[in-house]
Amino acid sequence: MASEEVLKLFKIEKLKEEQSAILKCILEGRDCMAVLPTGFGKSLPYQMAVVQQKMKSEDAKKIVVCCPLTALMKDQVDKLSVIPNVRAIYRDGSKETDCMIREGAFDYLFGAPELLVGDSSFREQLHKFSVSTIVMDEFHTIASWGEKDEEDRQAFRRWFSYLGELRSIFPEASLLALSATCTRKISKRVKKVLNFRDNTLEIHMSPDKPNIKVVTKKIANSVDQGMAWMVDALDSIPKTVIYCNSIKDVSKLYAYLTSEVPKSVNYCEMFHSETPKAKKEKILDDMCCEEGLLKIIIATSALGMGIDVPKTNNVIL
Structure with a gap:
């Protein structure tokens, strides 16, 4: 047509x-x-x-x-x-x-x-x-x-x-x-x-894709214990989006990662409904650019469905 x-x-x-x-x-x-x-x-x-x-x-x-x-x-x-x-x-x-x-x-x-x-x-x-x-x-x-x-x-x-x-x-x-x-x-x-x-x-059509792997892992119910594995991988981790249930959880995880690895403030950001509009746009522009500096986005569902973000290797819920 x-x-x-x-x-x-x-x-x-x-x-x-x-x-x-x-x-x-x-x-x-x-x-x-x-x-x-x-x-x-x-x-x-x-x-x-x-x-x-x-x-x-x-x-x-x-x-x-x-x-x-x-x-x-x-x-x-x-x-x-x-x-x-x-x-x-x-x-x-x-x-x-x-x-x-x-x-x-x-x-x-x-x-x-x-x-x-x-x-x-x-x-x-x-x-x-x-x-x-x-x-x-x-x-x-x-x-x-x-x-x-x-x-x-x-x-x-x-x-x-x-x-x-x-x-x-x-x-x-x-x-x-x-x-x-x-x-x-x-x-x-x-x-x-x-x-x-x-x-x-x-x-x-079935949503199944042969090139996507789904992994579930039981972790401790605290940020420092449950996410310690990520601290170890932070320097080498590819572009990753982490989804949390609430703004509070986003803030807790961001504070934990950036305190454990201070230089991660250069490539880690938060995205939620209270994020200022100008900052949201800056984050989205960076994410959608293959040469963007951001590697870790910690977000609520405000970072939405259907966005085309190239070379994102991991989505963590």
Whole structure:
């Protein structure tokens, strides 16, 4: 489905079968739910869609992409910004971006559920735009973050469970839902929330990868005892992301590592929801550069899903 000109712009020779099927759905206005492995290139079809449409007509419609995390939005916007004649934005708080959104000066608009459905004044702005496709990136978060947990505690981010309302804002738009980590049980729940049409194309592929090894290890329930092995390896360890459950745990681990190996402050950083925006961007830019100085990122889930970080050898939970 992708023309040779579009493939050249994205510097690829050809699309995989599943990518072609997703792009075909977008261009035909058909709903699609795709569960494909991390690193497969799930975002590529919707990134190509507007470019493909613009080559036929300058009146190409817009695409709204719902993302759970700012880091993920920035990653996608950065990738699209190098494609000629494509305008991709997310609401970053600047007056310039807010003006572009009001004027509809974009091809791709990225936003979190709290903005797209939770902000009533912003919803009024959305009504003015001609949108061909709504993309739900990391759609499994609708169930895992938008619903009450098994102990009936409040949802982590309740507006995720209201994303089906986007269909009422853009009733003619097709829907594309993407995930790498979604069970069929969650898929069924999400289909109801998002009001998928009867002719939805579903693509499911196993997340298993032969080049990835999963290791579990029981460790002592204290930072100094449980992570002593890492101190010994710190100087020679390749690029590593360490995920913690809370900001408190991130801080404790960072303090421990940098006190045991003082020079690690030069290549170790923290990333969580309270990290200043400018510092977040600096960390992400460094991570995504193969020659970056950072080797260890200690983070909460604020450092999100779907970010393309080259040469990351280890992910520790």
